[in-house]
Amino acid sequence: MSHNKKNRKSTYSLFRIWDVIVIVVVLLLVALALYFTLSPEKGSRAEVYVSGEKKAELVLSKDAELELNGLKLIVSGGKIWVHSSDCPDKICEKTGKIYKKGQTIVCLPNQVIVRIVGKGEVEAIS
Amino acid sequence: MKKVAAFALALSLLFAFAACNDTERYVNGFSMGSFYYAEYRSSSEQNERIDRVLLSIEKEYSVNLSSSCLFRINQAKAGEEIELTEEEFSLFSALFSLSAKTDGAFDPSLFPLVKAWGFDPPFDPKGKVPPSDSEILTALEASSLSFFTLNKETSSISKSKDDALLDFGASIKGYGAEKVMQAIEKNVKSALINVGGTIAAVNRSYLVGITHPRNDSYEYLFSFTLEQGEICATSGDYERVFVSEGVSYHHIIDRKTGRPSNSGVVSATVISENGLYADSLATAAVVLGVEKTVNLFSELGVKGALITEDKRIVPIGLNIIQIKDSSYSVANDAKEGA
Incomplete structure (x- = not known):
């Protein structure tokens, strides 16, 4: 009787261990998948729009300066920011340096939007 | 309970990966000697529309199908009037005037020469040998747009030499890409159309x-942004090549020599909202070389980039984003906008 009981207990604990391992592995995989899908990737280019119209496209890997519509933009070290602006609120300056895909700088008074796009993977070959 | 949790996690994992894919590729076609595809949230209605556009162009302008107006013209005897639809007529006029603008570097009447070299479709490089000098000369004599006359009043075309032949192979993919764009742009959010490497960016x-x-x-080699509504086409001396006795011959024939071009430009990409321009001028640029191409492009208001034999990339009004092979360099100085 007691022999039987012991056997059952050990089978049960072995099952629990595998249960835990499976869950941990699945959790890790989910975490990994979420990391790759949700983590913002570094952008490669900044698009500059004035009044909704694309006026310039800057490559983040190449240092550059651009003045338009009262704003002075600087690209350096893979990031872009508004160095100075003639707008009253200076919100665009305070936004700071951006470099991740999807990040934006908006200057409402001057109607300028800077948007970081794409990692540089091409979508078609000609 | 644990099993349910594990199952739920596995399911969420599946969705995490599935979420990456928000467009699908619709591949159905083989037209104009190339595969075509469209990338967008496809619907069978739009897919059918794309097929219809490209297959009808193939039917109208293939040199090998008896349904095509080019087939009829090429078969016709001198003096015979071949009727054209309104659309065909305007395509012919556009190509003839474009050829004149390129000073014959792009020339749809070079088909006798293209045939003499064996580059007519379907191309098979096996065992090909270049034509003899006299064969080239004979073909050159039949290769001229001046043998063709467009008659606007009767909407027809005729030729003055039996063996003068036309072929729109250098332009038709661009034309097709533009027609597909026009057919679907009001009905899709966005789409990438690829007709054998000629690409249209829709919306x-x-x-x-x-x-x-x-x-x-x-x-x-390098990348750039194709803006909404633009079409890009690339021609290069690396496509349709045959090798004979250790010498390679490519398909872009220079009418000045009757032989494959040797201008120093090995690949040309042209970007325009006009698909005919993009495709035809890519061929012209490989024949013309850097300097003449830069002038021509600014005259016609198209953008592009040339790759030269000596590993330079010459952008013409184009922002090059990334270069993969560091032995190539961008020549973006005085040439640009010259």
């Missing part, structure tokens, strides 16, 4: 890579 911009002309272990 949004796309990042496009240009084939490395000398080393196919690179996915592409």
